[in-house]
Every structure is written in structure tokens, then in C-alpha cells.
Amino acid sequence: MEIESKSIGKRQGGALRAAVFVALLLVLLFGASALIRPKHGEVYNITEVQMKLDALRLERAQSMDIFFAGDSESYRTFSPLQLWKERGYTSYNLGASALRLCDAYEIFASALEYQSPKLVFLETDAILAEAGTHKDEDDLLTNRVEDLLPIFHYHIFYKSYLPESVRNQDIYWKDANILKGFLVQDMERPYGGGDYMAEDKRLTPIPEANRVFLNNFKELCLEKGIQLVIVSAPSASTWHSGKHKAIAEWSEDNGVPYLDLNLLLSDMGIDWEHDTMDGGNHVNFAGAVKTTAYVGKYIEEQFELSDHREDPDFSDWDQKLKTAEAEFGLEFGHGGEASESARAMGGRDSGFLYRFNKSEEEEGRF
């Protein structure tokens, strides 16, 4: 009898310990979750958001005229240093690889805390791509847990903390920092298809979750007095008339200017034989030079922005341009092309990198 009661007591003690352990664990999980929520709302890829914001924080406060936002179509197409060199506008490219619209919004909204641009170009690929802050919107159970305990969603928040020496070697950081968010790629892989805008395709609907963030962009711009422009970067293999229709419809309904560069290829002089790095998905450096030159002209014609090149307050931009051209062996603007030294640059344009990109390409987006 005594042995039995001891055994029951032992079992009850074990169960109590287990219950206390689980309860304390939940307290810790909820506590940690409360600490790491992003500032303005939920995001998908916290590492990309933080990296971009960290780079942007190095810029002088209230020094930017223009932001470019979006995913890889943005950050491989619009070159802020070229825009400076050719037009004297200060800009930053907030885009990143496979960035979702919710993340683009978080970066933009956070950036407005210390920058007051007059103009923001939102590239359209992210608007029509995978939506939502969760990895898989259909995985409701996982999403519910992540909503309750964001520690599981933002568990890699620490990744933006890097030793300075390591960060300065990181190629994506160099793009974000030295090239003002622009990504250089001078490899050529031609696009062999025909006129991709000729075929009349059915309208591609904007995902509901992205519609919310698109409206958030619009509202925030209105609130801050920023001119929002929707822009579609040249992309022969991913863009088509059905996507154009969706964006044009939204732009018209909301009174936002829309610039589809896919309809202006001959004006820009885009040659898909040489101006794309991956068979038409993204422009390469040569394509970016042409596109940025055109966008610079468009800005000059449509908006009244000051040329800061003679302004001593902005003399640091000339220095930044020189540093970037030396570091990357590039000449921005005026038909500049990547130099031999850029081609030799640590694997960036090697066949190996190409293979890496190919794997990303197979997933549909960069």
C-alpha cells in the first residue's frame, strides 16, 4: 500500500514538473515573440528587410529625392548612381531578391522615418507575385501558430547583426551600401522569343493580400505628400499584356501614374540579344543603363526635381560615385559598360554564379 502511494506520488510529481516546464516554456515563447515583432506590420523575410534598412540608415537623413521599391526587377534595373551622374537626383533602390510586397512596404514605411523622398517608383513584379507574410498562405495551421508566436516566423532576426569586416565583404551588402541598392550583373543570356506584349492575354488578377499592401503604399504616399509611380521593368520572359491590364486598371482606378517600360523598349533601345542576363527575365548592366537613362528623362519631363550636382551639400554623392566605379570597375551612365575588371570580379559573373542564379530562376523569381 505504501509502495503504491509512493509510486502514485512520484507519478504526480513527474506530471506536475512536466506541466510547470511546459507552462514556463510558453511564457518564454510569448515573451520572446513580443520582443521581435517588426515595427510597422508583419513581414515575410525579416533578414532582407533588416539588411536593406541597415544599409539605408547609413545614408544621410533627409537626403533622398527618389525611392525605387519592389523585388529583383527593381534592384537589377534602376541604378541610383547613374541617375545621380546623369540627372543629379539622389535616389535609393529598396528592392531585393524575391521580395514580397509586404516586405517592400515595411522597408518603405521604415525608410520614411529618416528620409522624405518626393517620388517613389513601385515596380510591379512584386505586386503580382506570391503574396502574404506567411511562407505558404494555404498552410493555415502553421500560419496560426506563427501569428500567435511570431518567434517562429522571425526566428532569424539576428542575421542582420554581422561583424563589420564580414558585412563589408558580403556582395549583397556591397550592392545595398555602395551601389545604393542596385545589383550589378553583366552576364549575357539572350532572350530568343518574339514580341511578348503582342499577344492579348487575359487579365492576371492582383492577389488580395497584395492589393492591401498596394493600397497601403498609396495611402502612405498620400499622407506624406510623396508622388507614387507604378513602373514595370523590362522583362521579356515574365511580363505580358494580362499583367499590364491588371496594373493599368488599378492605376486608373486609383489615379496613380503607370509607366510600363515593356511598351517602350525601342525608345530605350533595349536589345534582348545583349541586354538581359537570364534569357529575358531581368536586364543586365547594359539593360539597366538604358532603362535608368530613360527613367531619368521621364522624371525630368514629368516631375520638378532639383539637380543637386552643383549643390555643395550633396558633394558626397560625387565621392560615392567615384568609390563605386572604382570598387566595381564600372562606369555608370553615358552608355557605360562593365569593364574587364568587373568581369573578373569575385565570381559575380562567373559560370558558377550563373548556375546559382539558374536555380533561383527555376523557382520563377529572383
Add this chain to the structure above:
Amino acid sequence: MNIILDLSYPSWKFFALFLPLAALLYQLCPRTKRRFFLLILDLLFFWSFSGWLIVFPIYAAILTYGCGIWLSRINDRRKELGRKQTTRLKKRTLLFGIILLLAALAAMKYLDFFGLNLVRLAKLFHINFQWKILDLLVPAGISYYSLEAISYLTDVYRETIPAERDFFRLLLYLSFFPKLLEGPITRYGEVSESLSAGEPITADSLAKGYQRILWGCFKKIVIADHLAPAVDILFQGNVMDGSLTVAAALFFTVQEYMDFSGTIDIVIGSARIFRITLSENFRQPFFAKNASDFWRRWHITLGTWFRDYIFYPVTLSKPIMKLAKKVKKSLGARIGKLLAPAIALFCVWLANGLWHGPKWTYIFFGLYYFFWVELENILEEPFLGLLKKLHLTEKSVSVRIFRFVKLVCIVITGELFFRADTLSFGWEMFKQVFTNFHLHVFTDNLGLLGMDFWDYWTVIVGLLVVAAVGVMKEKGIPIRGKLMSLPAPARFLFWYICIFVVILFGAYGSGYDAAGMIYAKF
């Protein structure tokens, strides 16, 4: 409402949702009904992966059960039938069962492979033969439960275990959900009692089970899954440089070891919650002294299965014994002594390669180890003689370093061919190590392998932890005992730190692709 029910072992839904719920319901069941509850869980678990293919494990169980009962009936009639007739009938029944089990395995897994190779062969002889690819769905765990069924039948045949009279106990053995997808390959005699006993779950079994699961998650999610993108990139296509080949082989070896052994930890921990002890599948393989010792420590249950059901039967079979005798007479005792085991080993390694799947790279992998194991067998004596001359022993540091380096080279080269899509691609990669090796190509491309600074350090520190635990285990230091001797708050703190390490440093969620389980596809 769309609920994605991914119950693969490293998925949170398995260990944080399915297992606790299963444990709770199991505990609420009356003891005598618990085995039926487990069986229902097994079938549901299987259904979640393979749907209607559930008929295959049921088919295997019916066949195995029937043959087992038949074998037992033949045994019962031993006196009436006589020894010779009994043996003959038993052999036929065993062969019948094994052939039908293997037929299902071959049909689902290997048919296209054999068909396509027949086409190649026919082409060589200018025969017009076509094969339409069937691309059949493979039932989850078929390679594992088929071997278990064969082991059961053979053990009944050998009379080391009695035939099971209760069909559901046998079905439970073959389909027990924690071991269904990746093993370990258990023996009926070892687990049948605990599977059916319906022992109640205790706080201790729950704690020990989850501690083991946590360790498995650390290996799988923190180490293996971080390496997955780099391995995919390195094995993707163009062969650039020998340094990238070495990195590919090394990364994949680590990934595979951590993936498989981590998953097995999750499996063993899951079973332990229900107070069922499954066989260990790994025992610090990189502490092995040579290739055969490595295989006694790596995928142990597969190795012992091959030993008991292929190596011994082949070595002791009449034709091989006769052949060995003949060779002994004509070529000498030493060669005669080596011949029978060599033939058996060849069969073992061929089967090992084939078991992994219908690919020439796997067959090569098996024969590659046959070569090394045989070579080491032949050279072991001269090597020991050399050590003596050099006044060294097997325990000398230099000898141990030499053996470790040799083992690592053998293992990672094997894994290179194992992971390569084709043998020719594997060979192209391998050649680069000797013809085009530039270390800087690897270091220059470190940032382009889908891993960042934190990922590399996570893997490095994770491996140091695994190595430290391995050393302690080899030295027989009771890690759990030491932990349990700590006061409760310190123990709690330790486990909280471990849980948060897995949560924070695991490769999952946004920015990571689900890596899957490597050995679930074999």
C-alpha cells in the same frame, strides 16, 4: 479550410501536434486496446503519405502472416513429414513468401530501372525493344517494411521466434508509424512484446522521448537543413573546380549523416514516449577504424540485416562451401579462406546499393564499399605487421589520424558518387580534384552557396557540439546521468536553452526551403 498535414518527422506538426495528441489518446485508451489504437495511428500516418497505397503494407502483412502460420504448421507436422521433407517444405514456403514480398518491392520501385536498362542492353545487340515508363508511385517505407517482413519470415523459418498467431500484432510491427519512413529496421523478436504491451506513458518516458526528439531536431534542422541549399547548388550542373567537388562531397556527407541520424533520433524518441525501444542505427561512425567498422556504426540495422539474412546464408550455402573447398585445394588455404566471405560480401554490397534505389550511382556506391572492405580485409594483416616494425600500435595517435583521414576520404568519395545524378557526372566532379583544384574558387564562392555567415557558423558550432557528444559517448561518459544529477532549475534552464537554440538557429520558415528527409526516399 485547407489544412496541410505534413507529418514528416522533422515537421512541427509531427512532434508538436500529432505526437502529443496521439500520446494523450493512447493514454486514455484501456491498456488492452492501446495496441489497436497504435495500429489505427499507423494506418492513418501511412495514409497521410501514400493514400490508397496502404494496400501494400497490408498485402505484405497478410502474406507474411500467412507464410509464418504455414511455416509453423509444417513445423508441427515435423514428425509426420520427416526431417528432409519438413526442410524442403519450409524452404519452399520461405522462398514463396520472400519472392512475393520482393516482387511487390521490385514492381513498385525498380520496374522502370530494369525496363530502361533492358532497352539499353537490347540496343547493344541491335534488338528492337521498347519500354514505356510507368513511373509508379512508391508506397512510403516499402524498402523498410519489406526487409522487416523478410526477417520475420526467416526467423520463423529458423525457429528463433514462433510464428505470430495474431495478425494485428504483425501488422502493427510492420507499420509502426515512427519507424515507417526511415527505419530503423527492427526484428520482430525485439519489439513485438513492447509494441503490444500497451504500457502507460509516464512523465519519464515523455521527457526522455522529447529529449531525444530535440537532439534529432538539432542535428536535422540546425545542421543538415542549413547545408541543403549548398549541396543542391554544388551538385547542380557544371563542374567548376576540384575545390568545389571536395566541398560538395564533404557538405553532402555531413548533411546526410545529420539528416539521417537526426531523423532516427526523432524516430527513437517518438517510440520511447510510448515506452517502445527501437534499435539504435548510428554509433559515432566517424570514430570507426576502417570501412567495415564504419558500416557497423552507420545504418547499423541495415548492416546487421544484410549480415544475418544475406552474408551468413550465402557464406554457409552448400555451393559456396564447395567452391571454397575446391579453391582451397587448388590455390591455397589463404585464398580459399577469403573466397566464401568475398562472394557473400559482394552479394551484400550489391544488395546494399540496390536497396538504396534504382540508380547506377547507388549500385556503384555498394560495389565501391565492397572494394574497400575487401581491400582492407586483405591488407589488415600486413598493415598490423608494418605497425609492429615501426614500433607503433593501433592506439598510436599517428595511426589513428592516418585511419581517420583515410576513412574520411573513402566516405566522402563514396558520398560524392552516391549524391551525383549520374555516374559520369560523379566521375567528372571527381576528376576535377586532381586536374583542376584551386582553393580560392571555393573561398571566393562561399557567399554564393545559399548559406550566409550565420549559416556557416551555425553548422560549424553545431558539428562541434555533435563531435563533443560523440567523444563523450565513445568514452562511455553517461551524459544523461550527469544532466539528471543537476538540480531541477538547472535542468530546466538547460532544456530551455536547447529548445531556443533549435528555434532560433533552425533552417525553417521564410528564407529556407523545406529540405525533406534524405532516407525517406530510399
